[in-house]
Amino acid sequence: MSFLGFGRPQPTSAEKIAAVENELKVVAEMHSRMIKVCTAKCIDRTYREGELSKGEAVCLDRCSAKFFEAHQTISEQLQKEGAARGFGGPGA
Amino acid sequence: MDTGLTAAESRELDARLQKRQVKEFMTVFGNLVDNCFNACVDDFTSKALSGRESGCISRCVTKSMTTQTRLGERFAELNAAMTAEMQKR
Numbered sequence: 001m002s003f004l005g006f007g008r009p010q011p012t013s014a015e016k017i018a019a020v021e022n023e024l025k026v027v028a029e030m031h032s033r034m035i036k037v038c039t040a041k042c043i044d045r046t047y048r049e050g051e052l053s054k055g056e057a058v059c060l061d062r063c064s065a066k067f068f069e070a071h072q073t074i075s076e077q078l079q080k081e082g083a084a085r086g087f088g089g090p091g092a
Numbered sequence: 093m094d095t096g097l098t099a100a101e102s103r104e105l106d107a108r109l110q111k112r113q114v115k116e117f118m119t120v121f122g123n124l125v126d127n128c129f130n131a132c133v134d135d136f137t138s139k140a141l142s143g144r145e146s147g148c149i150s151r152c153v154t155k156s157m158t159t160q161t162r163l164g165e166r167f168a169e170l171n172a173a174m175t176a177e178m179q180k181r
Contacts, residue, residue: 013098013100013101013104016096016097016101017097017101017104017105017108020095020097020105021105021108021109024109025112027171028116031163031164031167032119032120034163034167035159035160035163036123038159038163039127039156039159043155043159045131046131046148047128047131047132047148047149047151047152047155048151049151049155050150050151050152050154050155051154051155051158052155052158052159052162056159057162060159060162060163060166061162061166064163064166064167064170065166065170068170068171068174072174
């Protein structure tokens with residue numbers, strides 16, 4: 001164990017690459033979840049039309065904004081509750 | 093994005109991402125098939141897709157592509173805004 005950064009091992013190349021890759025993976029996962037969720041909420045499943053209707057398009061825009069807001073709200077709440085219990089925050 | 097990687101590390105990352113892209117494409121393709129199949133096909137009195145079913149599937153694919161393009165644009169905007177917000181703190 002090292003304290004105060006003394007003798008902290010430098011991350012290896014592989015670790016650095018993995019860290020960036022992981023960050024991108026988290027973003028990509030959120031993206032694909034958003035597509036799934038907002039499609040389910042907004043798109044008429046009868047597919048009588050191949051075009052997005054005006055209503056569906058507006059719904060998708062609002063759904064994506066809300067999805068992000070929910071994401072942030074939940075992550076803040078988890079961080080707060082995690083801190084209250086003495087953890088360093090979720091998934092860190 | 094500032095990743096703090098050297099040029100060689102960046103190349104290694106690109107190579108890995110490219111490999112993942114193939115896998116991701118397969119997932120997207122699979123989800124598209126599942127979603128459009130589930131939405132359009134529910135009659136199993138024949139083994140061939142009916143005209144109505146294949147029309148539905150074709151419309152479903154077109155619409156899903158438009159949906160993904162639109163959500164992709166929104167995602168990029170929102171993600172950029174969120175990143176900027178986080179860096180301000």
